[in-house]
Amino acid sequence: MDAWVVARPGPITSRPLERTRLPVPAPGPGEVLVKVEACAVCRTDLHLAEGDLPPRRPGTVPGHEVVGRVAAGGPDTVRLAPGTRVGVAWLRSTCGRCRYCRRGAENLCPASTYTGWDADGGYAGYLTAPEDYVYPLPEDAPAEKLAPLLCAGIIGYRALLRCDLPAGGRLGIYGFGASAHLTAQIAIAQGATVHVLTRSAGARELAVTLGAASAGGAADSPPEPLDAAILFAPAGELVPVALAALDRGGTLAVAGIHLSDIPALDYRRHLFQERTLRSVTANTRADGRGYLELAAAYPPHVATVAYPFDAADRALDDLAAGRFEGAAVLVR
CATH class of the missing domain: 3.40.50.720 (NAD(P)-binding Rossmann-like Domain)
Structure with a gap:
């Protein structure tokens, strides 16, 4: 699959993103494989590319505002059938056992992991995500308008x-x-x-x-x-x-x-x-569900600028320079 990776973190003018080819990932236990329809471009992606947010692994695929469809489920997945339209957001996993998780503050979990930082994200054709951290999405809204809801919202x-x-x-x-x-x-x-x-x-x-x-x-x-x-x-x-x-x-x-x-x-x-x-530190899954319910009750006007997938580097550059209002979205 085609993908963008953070090859050399540095100023966006140094072109830290690099387009490459990667194998389609295989979903592990409890994970789903998601075929990407769209991925919004977040300022966090810019911070990762420029090194303000230190990379946690080399060659990370950014992107954590992903709209797509379940292509396959790994072992032990039970909730999301292939073909289900879903959203993959920033919070990827938590331990579920620490005192923060137990009191409903999983966003503060010391063992939390994040899409597009600890694991490859949506600047690619496919990504994997734990089923328990994936949100079902409506069928009747354009992917371009749904993607910014998954982090910005x-x-x-x-x-x-x-x-x-x-x-x-x-x-x-x-x-x-x-x-x-x-x-x-x-x-x-x-x-x-x-x-x-x-x-x-x-x-x-x-x-x-x-x-x-x-x-x-x-x-x-x-x-x-x-x-x-x-x-x-x-x-x-x-x-x-x-x-x-x-x-x-x-x-x-x-x-x-x-x-x-x-x-x-x-x-x-x-x-x-x-x-x-x-x-404000990340979010909980309850925040995600709460916001998506509100967005369904009060549908927002989502100001977006669409970029083709092969222009991810240009989208980040335009974000850094403030060349658009609203949200940039990579569409496939």
Whole structure:
């Protein structure tokens, strides 16, 4: 099968992705083999390619927002028959035994593994995944529109839970890419007032089109104090900006897996009056199921730019340069 691998992690201009031929993998016990229809391009893939996220194995195939069909099941698979349309997401496996797993926080499992990092992902014709971590998907939606839901949607949903937005509250969203534009729509559907702060004029226009109450520059002050905020941009310098915009008792959730250095915080301006700063780490399967159920109840507008499979390197380069709004998706 054709596949893209991270051959030499480094700046995207150094072309760290390399196209190659690999054997079709065989599903192991409890795994399914999935034939890929589409795979969205995530900023985490960019971090992996550039080395911000250290590779865990040489020659990894990136991609963890995969839509496809079960081609075969390995030993002990019982739930997903061949032909079933499925989604493969970031979380690949957890131990199920540690104290984090036992208390429902499997996203914190020290033995957790991840699609497109610990095991080959969706920048290929096929991939394998544990059946218990694969999501059944509807038949009636285009693969291009479903793929971003599997990470951008799910992680945005977890970030929304982590920011403790009260019912009918005022939410600030910093950065407005693939995850943010999906999260904003869920928050608006649930009655929130959403203010978007982002450097991209095109993203500001998209935000207003999707129902945001306002859209300003990344370092601007929102028109009213915020009950909660989510930082999607991997820019640590925006942490104090967002904290300063919070009302008393507000919470800022940082959604990315990688963040540049955070400047020094001023306790009284940024944290006093019980403002809270939280990180977001991966997701649980319950988050995935919860978000996909919400997306079925409130179908989002998914802004996508389709790239052919053989242009994966160009898609990552365009993501790094901010040349599109929404989500890039590799389609086969």
